[in-house]
Amino acid sequence: MSDIENKIQEEAKKALEGGDVSVVIGWGAGSAPFKTTPVFIEKPEDADKLVWNPACVNNLAVYLPKLANDKKVGIVAKPCDIRSMIGLIQEKQIKRENLYIIGLGCAGVVDAFNLDSQDFHLQDVIGLDWTSDGLKVSTTNGDYTLSCSDCLRDMCLVCTKREPAIFDVKLGEAVQPSDIRESLIPELAEERKAYWSEQFSKCIRCYACRQVCPACYCKTCFADRVEPKWTAKKATAEEAWMFHATRMMHIAGRCIGCGECERICPVGIPVAELAREMAQAVKDTYGYEAGDPNQESPVLGQYKEEDFDPAHHGG
Amino acid sequence: MTQETAVIENTTQEAAAKKEWQPTILGILCNWCSYAGADLAGSARLHYPETIRIVRVPCSGRVDPMFVLKGFQKGFDAVIVLGCHPGDCHYAKGNYYARRRIALVKDLLKSLGIPEERFHFEWVSASEGNRFAELVTEMTEKIKKLGPFEGVTP
Ligand code: SF4
Ligand code: SF4
Ligand code: SF4
Numbered sequence: 176m177s178d179i180e181n182k183i184q185e186e187a188k189k190a191l192e193g194g195d196v197s198v199v200i201g202w203g204a205g206s207a208p209f210k211t212t213p214v215f216i217e218k219p220e221d222a223d224k225l226v227w228n229p230a231c232v233n234n235l236a237v238y239l240p241k242l243a244n245d246k247k248v249g250i251v252a253k254p255c256d257i258r259s260m261i262g263l264i265q266e267k268q269i270k271r272e273n274l275y276i277i278g279l280g281c282a283g284v285v286d287a288f289n290l291d292s293q294d295f296h297l298q299d300v301i302g303l304d305w306t307s308d309g310l311k312v313s314t315t316n317g318d319y320t321l322s323c324s325d326c327l328r329d330m331c332l333v334c335t336k337r338e339p340a341i342f343d344v345k346l347g348e349a350v351q352p353s354d355i356r357e358s359l360i361p362e363l364a365e366e367r368k369a370y371w372s373e374q375f376s377k378c379i380r381c382y383a384c385r386q387v388c389p390a391c392y393c394k395t396c397f398a399d400r401v402e403p404k405w406t407a408k409k410a411t412a413e414e415a416w417m418f419h420a421t422r423m424m425h426i427a428g429r430c431i432g433c434g435e436c437e438r439i440c441p442v443g444i445p446v447a448e449l450a451r452e453m454a455q456a457v458k459d460t461y462g463y464e465a466g467d468p469n470q471e472s473p474v475l476g477q478y479k480e481e482d483f484d485p486a487h488h489g490g
Numbered sequence: 491m492t493q494e495t496a497v498i499e500n501t502t503q504e505a506a507a508k509k510e511w512q513p514t515i516l517g518i519l520c521n522w523c524s525y526a527g528a529d530l531a532g533s534a535r536l537h538y539p540e541t542i543r544i545v546r547v548p549c550s551g552r553v554d555p556m557f558v559l560k561g562f563q564k565g566f567d568a569v570i571v572l573g574c575h576p577g578d579c580h581y582a583k584g585n586y587y588a589r590r591r592i593a594l595v596k597d598l599l600k601s602l603g604i605p606e607e608r609f610h611f612e613w614v615s616a617s618e619g620n621r622f623a624e625l626v627t628e629m630t631e632k633i634k635k636l637g638p639f640e641g642v643t644p
Contacts, residue, residue, distance in 0.1 A: 367603025372643035397556070405556060412643035417563045420602060420642075424555040427594045449601055456597035461590070475594070478586035484576070485593040487612045 179279070179347045180227040183251055186277050186344050188222040190249045196275050199249035200238055202231040209287040209300045213238070225251060227347075229285045229303045229310055232328065234433040236260045236389040240268045249275040253284070254349070255330070257339045258431040258466025259389035265472060266429075268392055271341075278339025282350035283323060283331030285310060286438060290326060295319055305350065323352040330434040330447070332356045340468050360451055371416070371449075377442040378415035380408070384436035384446050385422065390429045390465075397421060423449050428457040428474030431466040513567035513633035515626070517542045518557055520550045522580035523615045524572035530619030538623040539630040542570070550574065551584025555595045558609065562599075567639045568608045568629060572622075575613040585613075607632060608639060 183201065190196040203214030203224045211230045215238075216222055235250055236259035242248050252260070257278055263269045282305045290312065291297045299314040309322045324332060333356050337349035382398065385391045397405045398418050406417040430450045437447035457463050460483050463474040471477070519525040525546045531538065543566075547553055550573025561569040571592060579585040592611050599609055610629055614621055 367601065368642075368644065369603070371602055375643055405560065413563060413641065416602070416642045417559060420559045420563075420598060421556050423598055423601075424559070424591075424595065427598075449598075452601045453594070453598065456594060460593055460597075475587070475590055478583070478590055480576070480586065482586070482589055483593055484589060485596055485611055486589075487610055 180225070182346050183227055183277055183279075184222045184225050186346070187216060187225055187249060187251070188219045190275050190277075191216065191219040191222065195247050196249040197246050198242065199225070199251065199275075199277075200235050200242070201225040201251035201277075202227070202233065202235075205230065207287070207297075207300070208302050209285075209290060209297065227251070227279065229283070229305055230287065232284045232286065232435075232438065234259055234387070234389055234435045236263065237387060237435075239263055239274070239389070240392040243269045243273045245273075247273050247275060249277065251277045251279065252339065252342075253279055253281050254336050254339050255281075255334065255431060255433045255466075256389075257341060258336065259433060261340060261466045261468050262390060262429055262431060262473075263392070265470065274343075276339070276342045276344075278342030278345045280339070280345070280347040280349035281331075281334075281337045282348075283327040283334065283337075283352065285326050286328045289328075290321075293319065293321060293325070309352075322354065324354045324356075327352075328434055328438070329359055330432050333359050340466070358455075359448070360455055372412050374444045375415040375419060376412035378410065378412070378419075378444055379442060380410045380415060380418065381441060383439045383441065384444075387435040387439045388426065388430075389433070389435075390426045390431075391422070393425075397425075419446060419449065423453050426450060427453045428461070428463055429465050430454055511634070511638065512539065513541050513630060513638070515542045515568045515570060515629060515633065516561040516566040517544045517570045517572065517626075518553055518561075519544055519546055519571075519614075520552075520573040520580075520585075521546055521548050523574035523578065523613075524550075524622070526616035527572075527614045527618045527622045530616065531623040532619075534619050536619060536623040538626040541630045541633075542626050549579065549581050549584035550588035551579070551581065553588055553591070555591050555598075558595050558599075562604060562608070562639070563642050565639060565641060567636075568610065568633045570610045570612075570625070570629060572612055572614045575615055578615065602642070604642065605636065607636060 187199040199216040202211040205212045213233050234256045236256045264271050295314045302313040304311045308320050310326050312319045406414050434447045558569050573585045
C-alpha cells in the first residue's frame with residue numbers, strides 16, 4: 176500500500192503548500208511496527224511522516240471539534256472516521272468547508288493485541304500490509320498471511336461501508352472480505368445484569384472511552400459535574416453503571432460504531448457491545464443509521480407522528 | 491427480659507412479620523396531564539397504595555433518560571413515566587420527543603438486564619384520575635410479586 180501512502184503524502188503536501196489548510200491530521204509511525212500514532216503535520220516537508228497501513232486504527236475525527244473550529248484542517252480518514260465527521264457536521268460542531276478530507280477506501284484495520292495470539296511473536300513483527308488473501312505480517316522470521324476474521328478489529332468484520340461517504344480527494348480501494356459477519360451483537364445473555372455487573376466492577380473510571388469517542392464532545396460531561404452529581408467519583412460497579420448507561424443514551428443514534436471506546440479501555444470492558452446494541456435498536460425502530468450524509472438531525476432531535484409508541488395501553 | 495418487655499418484643503415482631511413488604515415506585519409525571527390526573531385521583535378520594543413517590547416535571551419532553559436510570563441506580567423497585575397523550579401536549583410536541591427517548595431507554599434497560607416489568611410508560615390525561623389510581627395499584631401488585639429490586643449491579 177506504499178503506493179497509496181505516497182499519494183496521501185503528496186495530497187497532504189499540496190494542501191499545506193496551498194496555504195488554506197493549516198494542519199493535516201493523519202497517522203504516523205508508532206512506537207512499534209504494528210502500531211501507529213496520530214500526527215499533526217503543519218509543514219509541507221513533514222508530509223512524508225504520514226503512513227497508511229492496517230494499523231491505522233485511531234478515529235481521528237475526535238480532534239476536529241477543537242481543531243477545525245475556526246480554521247481549515249486537512250484530515251486523512253477511513254470511511255468510519257468520515258461517518259463520525261458527518262455526525263459532527265450534522266450536529267453543527269464543525270463546518271464542512273473547514274475540512275479538507277483525504278478519504279480512503281478501506282480493507283479493515285487490526286488490533287495489535289489480536290496479532291499476539293498467532294504463531295509469531297509480536298516483538299518480531301516488522302510490518303503489516305493488506306493482500307488479496309488477508310493480512311500479510313512480515314516478521315524477522317519470515318512472512319505470515321492471516322485471514323481477515325483472525326485479525327481484523329471487530330467492527331471491521333461487520334463493516335459494509337468501506338467507501339468514504341464524503342471527501343475532497345479519494346484514494347485507495349475498498350476491499351470487502353468474503354468472511355464478513357452478519358452482526359456482532361451477542362445473543363441476549365441469560366444473565367445480562369450479572370455480565371455487565373462483572374464488567375463494570377472492573378471499570379476504573381478513567382473515562383478514556385469517553386475521551387476517544389468522536390461523539391463525546393461535550394465541553395462539560397455529565398460525569399464531571401458536581402451539581403447535580405449524576406455519578407459519584409468512587410469506582411464502584413454501580414457508579415460505573417450509571418456512567419455507562421447514561422453515555423449509551425447520549426450516543427444513541429449518534430454512535431457510528433468505530434469501536435474506539437472498546438479498543439482504548441485499559442481493563443478490557445467491551446463497551447462497544449452496548450453501543451452496537453443501541454445502534455441496532457435505533458436502526459430497527461427508526462430506520463436510522465448514524466453517519467449517513469442524507470440524514471439531517473440526530474435521531475432523538477426529531478420525531479414523526481406515526482413513530483412507534485412504546486406506551487403501555489392500559490385503562 | 492421481664493414478662494412485659496417480652497410481650498412487647500413479641501408483639502412488635504409479629505406486627506413486623508404481618509406488615510407486608512411494599513415496593514417504592516418512582517413516578518415521573520408531566521405537569522399538565524398526568525400530574526393533574528394524579529391530583530384528580532386525590533381530590534376524588536380514590537384509594538391507591540402509598541407506594542409512589544412523584545416527581546413533577548413540566549412536560550414528558552423534560553424527562554431526561556437519566557432520571558429513569560438514576561431511579562434504578564438509587565434502588566427504586568420500579569420507575570413509572572407518564573405524559574399527555576400524543577397530540578395533547580401542552581407544548582405541542584414535547585411528548586413526541588419523549589416517545590423516542592423512552593423507546594430507547596427501554597431498549598437500553600433490556601440490554602443491561604433490568605427486568606422490563608420494572609419500567610412502565612403510559613399516557614395519562616388530566617381527566618384520567620381513575621386510570622392513575624388503577625395504574626399505581628396494578629404496578630404495586632406486579633412489583634410485590636417480583637419482590638424488591640436487587641439493584642443495577644447486584
Ligand atoms: S470499520 Fe469499516 S471503514 Fe472503519 S476501519 Fe473497519 S473496515 Fe475500514
Ligand atoms: S475506558 Fe474502561 S476503565 Fe476507563 S472509564 Fe471507560 S470503561 Fe471504565
Ligand atoms: S461510542 Fe464507541 S463505537 Fe460509538 S462512536 Fe463512540 S467510540 Fe466509536
